Amino acid sequence: MSNIRKVAELAGVSVATVSRTLKSPDIVSPRTRARVLAAVSEADYKPNLMAVQFRSRRTRNLVVLVPTISNTFFARVIGGIQQAAQQQGYSVLLCNTLGREDAERGYASMVTTRQADGVIQLRAYNPFAADAYADTALPMVNACEVLDSPPCPTVKLDNRAAARTLTEHLIDLGHRRIGMIKGPRRSPLTRDRVAGYCDALEAAGIALDERLLCPGDFTPHSGFNAAGMLLACDGRPSAIFCESDEMAIGAIKRVKQAGLSVPGDISVAGFDDITFASFSDPPLTTIAQPAEAFGRQAVSLLIDTLEGRCESPRHVILPFELVVRGSTGSKP
Amino acid sequence: MSNIRKVAELAGVSVATVSRTLKSPDIVSPRTRARVLAAVSEADYKPNLMAVQFRSRRTRNLVVLVPTISNTFFARVIGGIQQAAQQQGYSVLLCNTLGREDAERGYASMVTTRQADGVIQLRAYNPFAADAYADTALPMVNACEVLDSPPCPTVKLDNRAAARTLTEHLIDLGHRRIGMIKGPRRSPLTRDRVAGYCDALEAAGIALDERLLCPGDFTPHSGFNAAGMLLACDGRPSAIFCESDEMAIGAIKRVKQAGLSVPGDISVAGFDDITFASFSDPPLTTIAQPAEAFGRQAVSLLIDTLEGRCESPRHVILPFELVVRGSTGSKP
DNA sequence: TTGTAGGCGTTATCAG
DNA sequence: CTGATAACGCCTACAA
Secondary structure: OOOHHHHHHHHOOOHHHHHHHHHOHHHOOHHHHHHHHHHHHHHOOOOOHHHHHHHHOOOOEEEEEEOOOOOHHHHHHHHHHHHHHHHOOOEEEEEEOOOOHHHHHHHHHHHHOOOOOEEEEOOOOOOOOOOOOOOOOOOEEEEOOOOOOOOOOEEEEOHHHHHHHHHHHHHHOOOOOEEEEEOOOOOHHHHHHHHHHHHHHHHOOOOOOHHHEEEOOOOHHHHHHHHHHHHHOOOOOOEEEEOOHHHHHHHHHHHHHOOOOOOOOOEEEOOEOOHHHHHOOOOOEEEEOOHHHHHHHHHHHHHHHHOOOOOOOOEEEEOOEEEOOOOOOOOO | OOOHHHHHHHHOOOHHHHHHHHHOHHHOOHHHHHHHHHHHHHHOOOOOHHHHHHHHOOOOEEEEEEOOOOOHHHHHHHHHHHHHHHHOOOEEEEEEOOOOHHHHHHHHHHHHOOOOOEEEEOOOOOOOOOOOOOOOOOOEEEEOOOOOOOOOOEEEEOHHHHHHHHHHHHHHOOOOOEEEEEOOOOOHHHHHHHHHHHHHHHHOOOOOOHHHEEEOOOOHHHHHHHHHHHHHOOOOOOEEEEOOHHHHHHHHHHHHHOOOOOOOOOEEEOOEOOHHHHHOOOOOEEEEOOHHHHHHHHHHHHHHHHOOOOOOOOEEEEOOEEEOOOOOOOOO
């Protein structure tokens, strides 16, 4: 491996001159520059980034904490993160946490051990809680599912408004008993969406029936099971609002398995607008989220934080859009 | 940030002793060890990994080159990679290449610039082709879609046998005109699967009809479009073999849109057995691949290569399984 | 414009 | 068993 010293010898200059030639070519004389560049290419010299990072005390690595990479929504977010990071000269260290807080803390410590400069957390948990970051800004951005009192910049959807919009769509179709397949209890994201659901019911003068709220875990399987519960309860809902398209796809399967039709007997709506949403049968009515934008925004906020630039707003709300397809229809 | 020197002062020993206490506690006297450990915790000392990496000339980072992270099959592979890497003390630098070779070469150069120790490439392209790695083993493992003359360890499926098995299943159901929605032309993976498809046809005495081979790009959209082509061709197939579940899901949508039923009029089979395969309507007959195992195997092969251990076989073939569900049925 | 030299934090070598 | 010291490769005052 050729290092800067070899190049210097080859060019007959000092290492400082080589370094300068590479970093600010204009402050060395044209003749020297030419000689150095020739030596660089002759030696096939590539700066050792490990050394550069060590010296500059910055790795330009970002840790991404994702609950499950197999979730197609998160996969898109990560795609956005990767793209933005690369554009700004950063690399992405991917960590699949499966929602385990000890794992998250472990990965977050990659920042304290200087393997990475900052963290993008896609879940509502602060893995630095124990650490002291009194003096400097917490090197973290919280995106998608966001803490209630975030100690750092955030990127999220107005989940409450989105859920309200979707619920209103169902109410407009004549539905009065609307089931909801939620995310895990205690999640701020789910709480906000339930609030939006309640907002819509209340505005329409529909009483809340707690039995129509079933928890899931965002997977198709959990949607399938939760739909089974809803079908079994007396006063069966005529519409089901799922907190993710994956659960909606599971729910539709369950509804069909019960010999009912979607949306003929029961309307089903999802959330996220994943690719499969439009290929489902029937195609899913859903709330589209700008998944890649979540990732890109998170990256710029984090890099702003890391580099001390904080002009940009610290708490970003991204827009959603109601996408009406065939899985929802008038109340039978 | 407290460094080893501070700890040494605090404990009243030399930095060497601190380093030794942390690395091999048994070679320092119990008294010293206690003093050092006390100082370590008092100073809340965390070794600076950048420095460690710099000195050891190893980052313990692995670059993963993935064509599209949004593909659920690759997402699972990455999950396996991440899990195995973490267990072995490595981190994963994720790079979404979108199949662009310049991007792949750029990311691969993270190894030559010492940001990472090795590369896991999930596509049939050698991003190091230009580089000279004569003396030492190429720090790469090629998994999933594998080069024909791989310059490194590989992990793959016996794609030819798998495609043959699936095609035979369709032939057993009485199908004689079997369409195939392939991957991109020129891909070794697709070529092998087409070969397996041909093997099965030939064994059954069915002549190959080139018009029944349609290329796609593994997305549901491309499956949808390709199915449209197949439906339009004269001598329409009674079964369609898709090279990915995602394309199969797209194909099913197209078949239904044409007013035909699956499998009543046309059988459709996929490949991969993604989660959505069993939630499709009808549920997909497919070839199950051990996605996470691809990732785990790739990681161990790569680490073996990097650490000079090469006992394990260099070219691993992973098992597949035919999963028969409702999307395939007897020829009408 | 160019060279010299110190230091980033750690570990390994070599004495004591 | 422990301490002093020299690297690792690079950048940047400071000096010439």
